[in-house]
Amino acid sequence: xxxxxSNFYQNFAYKNELITSFNNTFKMHGFNEIxxxxxxxxxxxxxxxxxSLKDNLITFSKKTDSKTVLQNDITASIAAHITQDYDxxxxxxxxxxxxxxxxLNNQTPIEKTQVGIEIYDDQTLISDFEIINLASKxxxxxNNNFVLEISDVNFLNGLLADFNETEKFQLIEILKIKNQQExxxxxxxxxxxxxxxxxxxxxxxxxxxVLTKIKQFKLNKRMEKAIDNLSSLINYLKDYSFYKSISxxxxxxxxxxxxxxxxxxxxxxxxPKAVLSGGRYDNLASAFNKSFPACGFGIDIDSFMNLKKISxxxxxxxxxxxxxxxxxxxxxxxxxxxxxxxxxxxxxxxxNKERLEKAxxxxxxxxxxxxxxxxxxxxxxxxxxxxxxxxxxxLKFLKAYKNQDQYLGH
Amino acid sequence: xxxxxLAKGRIExxxxxxxxxxxxxxxxxYKNSRKLILKTDYFNLILVKACDVPIYVDTGIADLGIVxxxxxxxxxxxxxxxxxxxxxxxxxxxxxKNNQIMDNPPSILRVATKYPKISSKYxxxxxxxxxxxxxxxxxxxxxxxxxxxxIIDIVETGNTLKANNLYEIDSFLEITSSVVSNHSxxxxxxxxxxxxxxxxx
Numbered sequence: 183x184x185x186x187x188s189n190f191y192q193n194f195a196y197k198n199e200l201i202t203s204f205n206n207t208f209k210m211h212g213f214n215e216i217x218x219x220x221x222x223x224x225x226x227x228x229x230x231x232x233x234s235l236k237d238n239l240i241t242f243s244k245k246t247d248s249k250t251v252l253q254n255d256i257t258a259s260i261a262a263h264i265t266q267d268y269d270x271x272x273x274x275x276x277x278x279x280x281x282x283x284x285x286l287n288n289q290t291p292i293e294k295t296q297v298g299i300e301i302y303d304d305q306t307l308i309s310d311f312e313i314i315n316l317a318s319k320x321x322x323x324x325n326n327n328f329v330l331e332i333s334d335v336n337f338l339n340g341l342l343a344d345f346n347e348t349e350k351f352q353l354i355e356i357l358k359i360k361n362q363q364e365x366x367x368x369x370x371x372x373x374x375x376x377x378x379x380x381x382x383x384x385x386x387x388x389x390x391x392v393l394t395k396i397k398q399f400k401l402n403k404r405m406e407k408a409i410d411n412l413s414s415l416i417n418y419l420k421d422y423s424f425y426k427s428i429s430x431x432x433x434x435x436x437x438x439x440x441x442x443x444x445x446x447x448x449x450x451x452x453x454p455k456a457v458l459s460g461g462r463y464d465n466l467a468s469a470f471n472k473s474f475p476a477c478g479f480g481i482d483i484d485s486f487m488n489l490k491k492i493s494x495x496x497x498x499x500x501x502x503x504x505x506x507x508x509x510x511x512x513x514x515x516x517x518x519x520x521x522x523x524x525x526x527x528x529x530x531x532x533x534n535k536e537r538l539e540k541a542x543x544x545x546x547x548x549x550x551x552x553x554x555x556x557x558x559x560x561x562x563x564x565x566x567x568x569x570x571x572x573x574x575x576x577l578k579f580l581k582a583y584k585n586q587d588q589y590l591g592h
Numbered sequence: 593x594x595x596x597x598l599a600k601g602r603i604e605x606x607x608x609x610x611x612x613x614x615x616x617x618x619x620x621x622y623k624n625s626r627k628l629i630l631k632t633d634y635f636n637l638i639l640v641k642a643c644d645v646p647i648y649v650d651t652g653i654a655d656l657g658i659v660x661x662x663x664x665x666x667x668x669x670x671x672x673x674x675x676x677x678x679x680x681x682x683x684x685x686x687x688x689k690n691n692q693i694m695d696n697p698p699s700i701l702r703v704a705t706k707y708p709k710i711s712s713k714y715x716x717x718x719x720x721x722x723x724x725x726x727x728x729x730x731x732x733x734x735x736x737x738x739x740x741x742x743i744i745d746i747v748e749t750g751n752t753l754k755a756n757n758l759y760e761i762d763s764f765l766e767i768t769s770s771v772v773s774n775h776s777x778x779x780x781x782x783x784x785x786x787x788x789x790x791x792x793x
Contacts, residue, residue: 288668329779359673360778387782429779454652454774455670 191497193487197295200323200486201280204297207319208278211312213299218259218281224251226262229469231440238285252284257463257478258440260300265470274303280483298460298480309477310444310462311418317448317458317479318424324489327451328427331386333434334411335441335461340404341382344374357382357433375399386431389416393430411443440466446479450489457485498525500580501541501549505531511556515573522581550576594635594777594784597654599642599663603769606679607658607792614791635788646671646772655777656785658792661770662746666707671772675789680769682748684710689735691759698741704734705744714744714764732756 205215227235232255240252253259256279264271280297299316301309314330321328338357342350349372356364362383369379378399385392393413401409412430419425436445441461448458460479467474500519504512516526529537531551541549542563551559558576560569571579598604611617615634630637640648645659646667657664657671660680664673684707686694701722705711708724715722725740732752734740746767747753753760771792773785 327780331779359671361673361676363676449776449779451776451780452652454650454776456775 195497197483197487200483201295201297203323204320204481204483205278205280207323208276208299208316211276211316213276213278216260216277216279218253218256218279220253220282220284222251222253222259224249226258227251227255231465231469232258234437234439238287240284240286240291253281254283254285255438256281256283256296256298256480257300257438257476258466258469261463261466261476262470264302265467265472268302268467268472268474271302274301274305274309276301276303295483296480297483298478300476300478302474302476304475306443306462306475306477307414307418309475310415313444313460313477313479314415314419314428314446315422315424317446317460318422318427320481321427321448321450321458322424324450324457324486326453326489329429329449330424330427330458331429331431331434331447331449332389332412332415333431333445334408334443335436335445336404336408336411336443337432338435340402340408341375341378343402343404345372353379354435358435360433382433386433387429389419389425389428389430392432396432408443415444436461438463440469442466444477448479448481450485453485453489455485457482497544497546498527499547500524500526501537501546502526502528503531503534503537503549503551504528505552505554508552508554508556511573512552515550515552515556515558515576518573518577519580522577522584524580524584548580594656594781594788595638595654596635596788597638597640597645597648597657597659599645599657599659600639601642603642603658603660603680604639606769610792643667649772649774649777652774652776655773655781656788657772658769659772660746661765661767662707662710664770664772665765666709668709671774672778673770673772674778674785675771675793677769677771677792680767682746682767683763684714684744684765684767685747685760685763686714686742686744687732687735687747687753687758687760688742689758691761693741694761701742702740703742703744704731704740706731707744707746710765711744732758 209215224239224241227239235255239254242250260277277300278298280295283294283296285292299313301312303309314332317330321330342353345353353368356368360383365383366380369376372379385396393409393416396409419428434445434447437459440463442464443462445461446458447456450457458479458481460477462477464475466476502512502516512528516528519526534551538549538561545563547563549561553559556573558571558573560571560576560579569579598607615632617632628639630639638648638654642659642663645657646664646669648654649657649671650669661673661676662684664671697720699721701715701720702725703711703715703722704725704727706727706729708726711724725734727734731743731745734743735758736756747760747763750760771789778785
């Protein structure tokens with residue numbers, strides 16, 4: 183028998199379920215869900231703080247509107263949106279979202295679904311703790327082991343301050359590929375911080391170990407401030423069960439230029455790339471001539487989708503196969519069943535045997551076949567019973583069934 | 593347990609030699625078989641075409657990959673290049689029939705290559721106007737039949753260039769075999785990976 187591939191709608195249902203789970207978790211922490219527009223004015227990205235985004239923007243042809251781009255950075259978009267009213271908004275402002283972003287990847291347009299949170303609040307440490315706590319809860323929803331890497335961009339930026347532009351570029355490229363041989367060569371040529379440079383890639387792992395190890399190196403003020411911030415944060419995190427999944431990586435490179443302090447990256451076992459990315463971006467508002475502290479993170483929903491085999495979900499509760507000579511009664515019955523909160527799918531009574539087999543494979547709990555004069559055959563998948571009933575008896579039976587809560591977790 | 597994607601051919605031969613000297617592997621069956629997956633007590637090996645190694649690692653099918661750096665750079669995938677190995681050394685070079693062509697290059701330089709991404713990056717850095725002619729093999733033929741002005745290709749000894757009267761004008765990138773990992777494997781299997789790197793180097 184031919185089977186219909188139902189992956190496309192099961193994927194969609196699962197994606198929606200995931201977005202809802204994430205946002206429900208965020209709402210438990212006082213976040214308010216918002217929607218983010220698909221279209222964005224390219225002027226938003228004029229500031230050099232967005233340089234890393236510019237090459238990936240999807241623009242429209244000049245015939246339509248050259249200033250419009252597709253949504254690419256939700257954090258920037260929300261910050262731009264609230265800038266004008268920021269002073270009048272109640273703080274802390276906690277927002278969460280689930281929406282699509284669009285970008286060019288090797289000149290190919292890509293659409294991704296992202297959920298995330300944004301916190302606008304002066305209480306830096308509380309907000310930083312909140313995003314790490316929520317990032318951990320979100321990663322836990324995958325039911326896999328996870329690692330949440332944290333760092334402070336001021337550590338690396340403090341180190342890079344001693345180098346010229348070419349050297350900065352070289353060092354960042356080396357750290358991106360985590361190559362110790364290249365790092366040794368770079369350290370050998372460098373006049374400053376050779377010892378620290380050589381050890382940079384080993385300054386990752388258990389937070390306490392890293393924070394102890396870093397004490398043996400001479401740091402400049404900016405780097406010291408970064409380590410102090412991380413130490414304060416770690417002190418809070420130590421008491422929580424997710425602490426074992428927290429790792430400090432002082433060679434962590436931020437993927438957006440607007441991060442100002444804390445940066446985080448989340449990984450799930452058996453998925454090859456980071457699924458969560460975020461941090462603090464207190465300088466972001468300066469791109470819109472404003473100043474306010476903010477932090478947050480985004481999660482790539484598609485990577486979560488790749489992790490899990492989609493379990494087959496039941497698309498509806500009752501399949502009602504309608505006899506063309508008794509459509510009026512069948513339609514009325516379907517509406518009554520929907521009033522009782524059953525999901526009813528009406529199809530015409532054509533190839534009955536094949537359709538019944540398909541309903542069985544799809545785990546549809548009840549199939550009703552209509553005959554003339556409001557007479558029905560009810561097939562109950564779970565008990566494999568078949569009953570001949572009129573519409574009143576049918577409604578009574580199904581209503582009783584629902585009340586007994588014997589019904590597939592609905 | 594680590595899964596390692598290994599480029600079939602010369603790299604495979606060399607890596608198997610090293611692995612057999614470091615681990616008590618029973619690979620008698622491997623030599624005469626056409627098996628693409630080799631399971632051992634220490635790691636699993638998957639044998640793939642060199643150009644496919646980065647994709648197996650990037651998608652998480654393999655934790656590590658061993659392949660030439662030319663293949664890794666051409667893939668443009670965001671992988672950790674954890675260790676350069678001491679074998680498979682060569683260089684990426686620009687070569688031409690006329691050894692002075694780059695002193696006064698044509699307004700649009702025709703470049704034949706198997707490496708369009710590496711070539712574009714190099715030529716853009718040199719601020720040259722160019723047109724790429726992507727080829728799958730025998731790149732040295734292109735300037736000889738006037739398909740291109742220059743070629744960009746890997747050079748090991750330089751003998752093939754010499755045999756075809758081509759000059760190696762600029763050798764701009766050192767290439768060696770390299771061990772790559774995807775980001776997640778490095779986070780979750782760091783100790784195992786570092787242990788393997790110690791053995792393979």
